[in-house]
Amino acid sequence: MSGTNFIISREDWSLHRKGEIDRERHREKVREAIKKNLADIVSEESIIMHDGRKIIKVPIRSLDEFHFRFDYGKQKHGGQGDGSSKKGDVVYTEPQKGPGKGKGAGEEPGVDYYEADVTIDELAAMIFEDLGLPNLEQKKKPEIASESVEYNDVRKKGIASNIDRKRTIKEAIKRNALKGERGLPKITPEDLRFKTWDLTYKFESNAVVLAMMDTSGSMGPFEKYIARSFFFWMVRFLRTKYNNVQIVFLAHHTEAKETTEEEFFTKGTSGGTRCSSVYKLALEIIEKRYSPQDYNIYAFHFSDGDNLVSDNDKCIRLIKELLEVCNLVGYGEIEGSYYYTSTLKTTYKRINNPNFTWVSIKDKSGVYPALKKFFSQAPDQSGSSNLS
Amino acid sequence: MDPKEELMLLEDSLDRITEKAKELGLDFYDMFFEICPADILYTFGAYGMPTRFSHWSFGKAYHRMKTQYDYNLSRIYEMVINSNPCYAFLLEGNSIIQNKLVIAHVLGHCDFFKNNAYFKNTSRGMVESMAAAAERFREYEFKYGRPKVESFIDAAIAISEHIEPRVMIKKKNEKEGRRQGRKESCRIERSPSPYDDLWDLEKGQECQEDCSEKEKIFPPEPEKDLMLFIEQNSRDLDDWQRDIISVLRQEMLFFWPQMETKIMNEGWASYWHLRIMRDLDLDESETLEFAKMHSGIIQTSRTRINPYTLGLKIFEDIEKRWDNPTPEEKEKYGRPGGEGKQKIFEVRATENDISFIRNYLTRELVEELDLYLYKKVGNEWKIVDKEWQTVRDGIVTSLKNCGYPYITVQNADYNKHGELYLKHHYEGIELDVYYVEKTIPHLYTLWGRPIHLETTLDNKRILFSYDGEKNNKKFL
Structure with a gap:
């Protein structure tokens, strides 16, 4: 200090966590809000069509800090030019909204979203929080075993960061008590206890998912989009939750063929529909590559139900064959703008097997319930608990 | 180092x-x-x-x-x-x-x-008061649960800008108003509090009034301080809730001069x-x-006015014009020159942003700084005004009431049912409707009875209401 009226100091701020605590609370609220809006978010185009970005922006309305305010778009605002501005100059151009976006509230003028950044994986984890692969069984051949670290032992030697405080203090108290004294004495090196770990291998059941999609001419952009949303999340989910899931993509019109994931989602074809073709291919693939002895097999098929009527009986027969080798067969029918009197769905209603599930989806918000229906775990066989 | x-x-x-x-x-x-x-x-x-x-x-x-x-x-x-x-x-x-x-x-x-001058009445011990309030709020969370306290703060924050910052000037009118309004407010039951004896002080005054007089609208004068009004007149609030409103209001009073x-x-x-x-x-x-x-600090932007730059330029300009007045300024205003320093100190003591801009943002400055007003046209934001007086007045308009809509309580017993009737004093800029409909439910949380807000849309008067369950609006 030099006699003038000021003080300068530097404190230890390392315990000051206020901002972090409230930030955490804010994050919590973001998650709550996302969960509440999952049905809308699941079919959000910008997420499904995202181009490989890891982090996506999820629009949330409920986290705005509401107060009375002017309509920003109807106000005049002040700005500053570089000296050469003229009346009529454009200061800022709003990005054009992508076409085909639904009737979301975001279309209203002057309305803005609070956008939360989340990763797709986080979002997938939220969507599938209570879901799992149904009817999972321990199969013979665990193909890949995943490594994991488990703290399962306590030793007297170890590295300082792994000190087991509770046991160390217990030891000290014990030692003291043996001397007939109360309380906690000074901790000596003999008291120290360390947690140690073992590498364990987690054996997971193997599962293969057969993703089948109708790509015939009657599947319009909307129908494809719905199927695409469903498979998008299904793939995310399976890959985040299980190390050991294989996915086979099968596209069909009157004939079926195996495709890559990318082709599956991007290629469009045309022509009529013969669903039996894809079931037949699925059965062949199962026979050749995925023995039901070793794999849990899940088959999902999406179509608009506009199948050749003469083919329907064959479909039923093949579905029944699939049910003999699969843990679950799912059929999703997307109700497009046409109305069909005889759809595959009505045919499939005749199938009476607990391992067969069908849903019909009318609009975007139907994707989330469909996911829930397909992946809800059967009450008697909770999938994930059978894993380890 | x-x-x-x-x-x-x-x-x-x-x-x-x-x-x-x-x-x-x-x-x-x-x-x-x-x-x-x-x-x-x-x-x-x-x-x-x-x-x-x-x-x-x-x-x-x-x-x-x-x-x-x-x-x-x-x-x-x-x-x-x-x-x-x-x-x-x-x-x-x-x-x-x-x-x-x-x-x-x-x-x-x-x-x-x-x-x-605008900081004259700010509490200089606010660091301590705010820390103490934080401590009390934390106790409320323990006692009443975080969700309850949090959602009440959510509600109070939503209207926290609606205060009357000119506390001192207001005082006189308030006293008169209170006497007139007393009749009506007699019927408002106040939950007992340790400060009841303070209210008793006013009793003598009240009794002199003729209590059989006709019913009057309460408040007698439109009240701008929504926070204070609700704190004092909302029927079913607990002490801790009134405390939260009061704290938020004090904090806003403290920050307001900085905003203006x-x-x-x-x-x-x-x-x-x-x-x-x-x-x-x-x-x-x-x-x-x-x-x-x-230069980083005074960087300009096409879409907003940098307060650092604008403020600095105006002060420099004032100093220059009072140090070396033009012959016209000398003659017209009797400005002798050499008073630059003195003048800027005087300005910093007596003005706020609105008067500062109105009095000292000159044509030369508007042109030199290339200031303009812009507005949304289609999906583009375009410059619509460069004329210096329009620009100056446009900036002043955006600063009014620190940029918040001016809203007053008109009637605290609307429909004879204790409903709160508010009015937005429309001055040419419409409210954000979506935000209105999301904000009045917060007011309902504070007031406990239906809320009405009158404003103007498309040059028509419209009333937004919320009855505890749903929003609804009708043209008047």
Whole structure:
């Protein structure tokens, strides 16, 4: 200090966590809000069509800090030019909204979203929080075993960061008590206890998912989009939750063929529909590559139900064959703008097997319930608990 | 650099800078400087105070600011509190030259806090009051549960801008108003509180009134201070809830003068960091670093007016015009010249942003700074006005009531059912309808009965209502 009226100091701020605590609370609220809006978010185009970005922006309305305010778009605002501005100059151009976006509230003028950044994986984890692969069984051949670290032992030697405080203090108290004294004495090196770990291998059941999609001419952009949303999340989910899931993509019109994931989602074809073709291919693939002895097999098929009527009986027969080798067969029918009197769905209603599930989806918000229906775990066989 | 050595160097420059500032006529409180790491400074920035109650909205602000800092998008160098002694926080890692500029800037702010008329009634012990309030809020959370306290704060924050900052001026009218309105308010039951004896003081006054007089509308005069009005007149609030409203209102009263003098305050501080730094002996590299930092501060933007730049330019212009008046100014206003310094000190003491802009933003400045007004046309924002008076008045309009809509309580017993009738005083700019419909439910939480808000849309008067379950609107 030099006699003038000021003080300068530097404190230890390392315990000051206020901002972090409230930030955490804010994050919590973001998650709550996302969960509440999952049905809308699941079919959000910008997420499904995202181009490989890891982090996506999820629009949330409920986290705005509401107060009375002017309509920003109807106000005049002040700005500053570089000296050469003229009346009529454009200061800022709003990005054009992508076409085909639904009737979301975001279309209203002057309305803005609070956008939360989340990763797709986080979002997938939220969507599938209570879901799992149904009817999972321990199969013979665990193909890949995943490594994991488990703290399962306590030793007297170890590295300082792994000190087991509770046991160390217990030891000290014990030692003291043996001397007939109360309380906690000074901790000596003999008291120290360390947690140690073992590498364990987690054996997971193997599962293969057969993703089948109708790509015939009657599947319009909307129908494809719905199927695409469903498979998008299904793939995310399976890959985040299980190390050991294989996915086979099968596209069909009157004939079926195996495709890559990318082709599956991007290629469009045309022509009529013969669903039996894809079931037949699925059965062949199962026979050749995925023995039901070793794999849990899940088959999902999406179509608009506009199948050749003469083919329907064959479909039923093949579905029944699939049910003999699969843990679950799912059929999703997307109700497009046409109305069909005889759809595959009505045919499939005749199938009476607990391992067969069908849903019909009318609009975007139907994707989330469909996911829930397909992946809800059967009450008697909770999938994930059978894993380890 | 070794932290100790750094601190000594800093102390040395502080010594010189405060000396210089005093010599130049700045008048500030005792200063308390604290060096803190970025996450702490940004925490303070988000809360506006070193200690303030917990709320997720501060967490949100902190997250935004911190992220920008982490990505190197923006940086705050300091944060200064209107208090006595004056607390100022410097960012750890500022270079010596950055800190010199920041210190000079901070002294400018402190001089402004101490001498500007609008700060006259701010509590200089707010650091402590806010810390105490934070502690009480935390106790409420323990006692009544976080969800309950949090959602009540959500509601109170939603209308926290609606206060009457001219507390002192208002006083007189209020007294009259209260006497007239008493009749009606007699019927409002107040939950017993430890301060009941204070209300008793007014009893004598009341009894002199003729109590059989016809019913009057309450409040007798439209009331701008929604926060105070609700705190005093809402029927079913618990003490802790009234306390929350009261605290938020006090904090808003404290921050309001800073909001209504943003341009002046930043301009003044920038003026002084420039002035003081020029007087210090800087070597070449220091001068360069200083120039870089200063130009960052006064960087202009096409979509908003930088308060630092505008404020600084106006102060410099005033000084110039009072030091060397034109012959016309000499003759017309009897301005002798050489009074520049005196004039800017006078302006910093008596004006706020609105009067500052209205009185001192000249045609020459508007043109030199290339200021304009822009507006949304289709999906483009276009410059619509360059005429200097329109631009000046446009800026003034945007500063009115610190940019918040002017809303008053008209009737606290609407429909004879204790419903709250509010009116937005429409002055040509419509409200954000979506926000209105989301905000009145918050008011319902505070008032406990249906809420109505009258405003104007498409030149028609419209009433938004919320009855506890749903929104509804009708043209009047």
